[in-house]
Amino acid sequence: MEKEYNPKEFEEKWYKYWEENKLFKAEDFSKKPKFYILVMFPYPSGSGLHVGHCRNYIPADTYARYKRMQGFNVLHPIGYDAFGLPAENYAIEHGVHPKESTYKNIENFRRQLKMLGLSYDWDREFATSDPEYYKWTEWFFELLFKRGLAYQDRSFQWWCPHCKTVLANEQIIDGKCWRCGTPVVKKELKEWFFRITQYADKLLEGLDRIDWPERIKSMQKNWIGRSEGAEIIFKGIGPDGTEYDLPVFTTRIDTIFGVTFLAIAPEHPLVMKLTREDKVEEVKKYIEEALRKFETERLSTEKEKTGVFTGCFARNPFTNELVPIYVGDYVVYSYGTGAVMGVPAHDERDFQFAKKHNLPIKVVISKDGNPVETLEEAFTEDGILINSNGFSGLKSDEARKQLTKYAEESGFGKGVVRYKIRDWLISRQRYWGAPIPIIHCPEHGAVPVPEEELPVLLPDEVDFTPRDTGESPLANNPDFVNTTCPLCGKPSKRETDTQDGFACSSWYFLRYADPHNDKAPFDKEKIKYWLPVDLYIGGAEHAVMHLLYSRFYTKVMYDAGLIDFDEPFKKLLNQGMILGADHQKMSKSRGNVVNPDDVIKEYGADTLRAYILFIGPLDTDAPWSTEGINGVNRFIKRMWNLFIQLENKSIGKEKPIEKEIELMTDKMIVKITEQVEKFKFNTMISSFMEWLNFLSKIMQEDPEVMETKAFRESVLTFLTMIAPATPFVSEELYHRLGETGSIHTKEWPKPKGIYKEEYVTIIVQVNGKLRDKIEVEAGSELEDVLDLVKKSDKIARLGIDFDKAKYIFVKDKLINIVA
RNA sequence: GCGGGAGUGGCGGAACGGCAGACGCGCUGGAUUCAGGUUCCAGUAGGGCGACCUGUGAGGGUUCAAAUCCCUCCUCCCGCACCA
CATH class of the missing domain: 3.90.740.10 (Valyl/Leucyl/Isoleucyl-tRNA synthetase, editing domain)
Incomplete structure (x- = not known):
């Protein structure tokens, strides 16, 4: 078999194996403790997944895999925020129906997500543009309508002349459209609103009960502006x-x-x-x-x-x-x-x-x-x-x-x-969105479509060219528009505006708990088991958009008795951006965009994963560096080249150094576990590098250590612990070393804790300044340490009067002589 | 102006009261190679021949001990902003 590191040879094979064996399945009502980890789902654009997505999805996946090994029943789902303007704009330019391009893009996304080795439960995948999903988006509109939280009002609203639709206040950034950057203008139109202002106080109060970045909380407080x-x-x-x-x-x-x-x-x-x-x-x-x-x-x-x-x-x-x-x-x-x-x-x-x-x-x-x-x-x-x-x-x-x-x-x-917050304007004058399930009757006014008739399907045959008039493209489809009033049967007209895409994404995290339910948006018991989301990872740009709207929906559902919690996301983390190598935001026009497909082609998915984790703290921006990823690739190759040498090697005779190896292994188990728990993935990768450097060094000093039990165990522990970060190469090496079953189903290693270091290094300070380091027996008391200190040349030449000195002593760590 | 966050080698960054600069990149020297690349070894904060001294945006303070805690200020990033 190949001895060289060649990721192309095994990455695809292992993903298929994991999928076939349902390794990432989230089991409803399992006895194991549950853990729901969610990433903000992507908009499936034509350009595919970019490294910005990776910055979110790779750390999240690493954590999800870690939690599984810790014995949790993990729900880690993915879907697509598939309704939206770009699909429609693309359609207008290229004459491809948004439905066609969207589902084609989704296929590409799915391929890329799998290529990255992301461990989603694919049985729960959906797109917000699926009729089986948007049926319930419409249902929620009606829920809000029936609770008096949806209303129509004619007034001056922000209009984006490029997207040719109105926008909510939250979606105007510096007087410009959040999506396309075109300056917005005021236009008088009759629009649909959600009464989010009625929840202003609840939205404010709830912030004190959730573990979110201060920045996001303060932005929401600011926005609500009480x-x-x-x-x-x-x-x-x-x-x-x-x-x-x-x-x-x-x-x-x-x-x-x-x-x-x-x-x-x-x-x-x-x-x-x-x-x-x-x-x-x-x-x-x-x-x-x-x-x-x-x-x-x-x-x-x-x-x-x-x-x-x-x-x-x-x-x-x-x-x-x-x-x-x-x-x-x-x-x-x-x-x-x-x-x-x-x-x-x-x-x-x-x-x-x-x-x-x-x-x-x-x-x-x-x-x-x-x-x-x-x-x-x-x-x-x-x-x-x-x-x-x-x-x-x-x-x-x-x-x-x-x-x-x-x-x-x-x-x-x-x-x-x-309050500064205004009601949420949710009607959009575009085709590719969830229809507003309302019928306008000359006698009864706005009447919701009866529940059993949902969903109001988007007709396929539509000229979806947007207009400047403030009228939706759907208005030009008489078959869609003309209907009868559900109350009196009189000829009536359907609402032709569609819902803001943020309405679709305000409840998707609930649907993952029960994605195929056709009787209700979700089963209450399943929601009770899975929700709320334990950890949500996504970009800070949604601070007062998606994250505020979702909290609003959740609170409405709570008040309606549909769910028994009123905050959807217990803990939130914001990943930083990946900047171009020039420290500028990646953009096509700057030509500094990095494509994950190319990176995987060159280095393999594990290198990309490890590099994304290593690039810096999760929540800070970091520039892409070609030298940087080379360095990580070197590490993966060094790991491969060292560990592959254990292939077909059996255990030989015992060696004294084994104790040192076991000690190192134990130390690393403790250190790395703590780093994962704290989402410090960058230093976690450093720890693996240190560990590898150690193993590599002792192996060079004496190649026979490879045949010791401790060395082999250290390597297997190493592979098990790095498996969440670099799942493919870990699995391959695990099997090449003769182990069976998937490494990803193994238990996360626990420190044995039986080996204590016999000698420790004590820092010797004089008046707070470092003067020497001495080796002492672990657990030594002040007197014993002092005897050794007095013998030190470095200390002796300082001429300290030891009798008059004061001593600060921290066992096994430090002695400070204050003279 | 208000709110949030950050200032540490040539670079990305560690340490978050107890060895400043882990780990990686880059760089320098050496080995391997016809050569380039790869790989491996050694070195790499600044100053001094040295013992040592100086260093975490600036200044002050607390402490036996401060990059870390407190105060004053400066700079940068993000959000909000004539909100009464």
Whole structure:
């Protein structure tokens, strides 16, 4: 047989063997403890799997294989997030039906995933575009609809002119479409929304109970944007004396006595009603300009605060004082009430605005409660109230409570909680998505399709060219559109928008527990057994998209009694990116893309796997390096070349060095187990390198060690432990060494713990500085160590007075002499 | 501005109160080779002939002992941002 390392010879063979023997099958209701490890499923693009996927899937697979060896019943599934725009765009360009290209791409993905040796339970594979799956995506839409969480609304929405569809707020990154990067525009359309805002508090609260990266939690907190404050109704007085309610939202009601003006957003509906005749022209001009520069300049924080006086005043209900009303474009209409109270002394923006317009600055909070003469800048911290009538002397937080209470009792205000998060816009004007199962009846309005008629199938024969009109391609298929009302039978029209792809991916992790169920989205008992997901690995780019939506779906299902947990992913890890060799993000245009197929062709899958693990900590970005992968390939080859020499070798005579080998083996078992547990795969590979260097060295010193029991056992332990990382070469060598059965069904080695080191190296410090290292018997006490230290030349020449010195002693580790 | 994270050799990175630079790359020298590649051996933070000294973004502190903990600051990355 071949003695050279030639991965092509055995990688495919072993994968087939594993599949045929169902090594990776997750068994429902097994007595073993369960472990559900999930990776974010891929969008099956035409360009196939890239190394970015590898950075996620290889460590996850290594951990899954490790858990199996630890005796867990592991659920490690894969599927495809198959609905989406690129398939449709490809179809338009090349005239291939999205269904055809999608399923062709999936085949390619499957081939690549297997080539990488990923240990998925293939019996649970599905794509979100399978009718058997999207039937239940539609069913969940109806669940939300029936629970009052899905509704239609006509309003201005973000529209991507390239993708020709509306998008949810979460899917706009820096004013651009998250998928294609085209700047989005506002378009008025009637769209479907999910009431995610109703779950804002629950989504916030749940974050405290899950083991997720702080970064992601903080992004979600930020996005939800909860702020507690009060709404106070000022009375705006029109030119003719008419009073209008002008509510303002503030988190600093404790500064209410410092209000010296009011500012309202240019879009505010009361603007013109609160403008005096002589100011109308000026105000109109200002509003026009403000609205024109709207989307771009108004986003800038640095911009000077501008505004114009409307000529009208408002009454502060706490003081009955009249303050001027300004229109200012720094007031955001969509947040709060679109009107703010101006407190120059205690808000930076108001301070700037007041300076510019010569408005009074009234100090009502000071650090210590003493009067303050002048302010150089706004004092924005909490403090003690002054000049605040009966509330003077109170601390800010206490004052907020009392003032809110006072406003509520007096009927001109109340405590409120505001959120930044908006409802989730889920309709998309595209063909390749899950249909929204709604029928529009002239009499009954939006009626859900009866459950027994689901799924509403996507028709194949459609001109799916998207339009600029905001109408879905499905609208042009009369056979699809025209139907009858399920309630009254009158001619009605089907909803033609499809659902956001994120709706499909918001529940897929549940379907893996019961992927072939045609009676329900899943069996409750199976969900109870498998869920929640114990470990979820995926990119941070989904922080406020997929990860927020999935949590929302889970909470809705929990409230509906379908599941008994309300957080889907117990632990989350974000893998870092693989950058190009130039430290730049990989992209076709930069020409720095690495293709896994090419890498496997050149080095084999195990080298790619080991390199991806070795490249750096799981959660940090790392540049691809051709020299780097060469180094790892050398390691795999060295491992092969050393271990293959044991082929057909039997156990010979005992050798004294065996004890040292056993000691090393035991040490490595402990070290590597800890590294896998902590997902430190980069140092795990280093440990294998150290171990190999050790075995290689003693073998060179005396080739006969190969015939010792300890050496052979060390090699087998090595192979067993590296098997999760490099499954093919481990399996091949295992069999070449005469072992039977798959290495992947073996138990993860446990340290024997019987060998203690007889001698240990003790660090000798003098005044905290390293001066010597000495060998002592393990377990030696201070006195014995000190005797040896005194004999050391390096220590003796320092002339230490040992009687006066103080000693810090850590057994078997260190002695520090403080002289 | 707010929130999160990170600054360690020529490079990727270890160590996360107790030997700074594990492991790998690269580089230097040597062996093998007609040669290139491969493979193997030795060396590789800086300074000094040396014993030693200096070094983990900067400065201070806690400690017998700090890359690691605390404070002040600087730089970079990510997210949010006129949110009242």
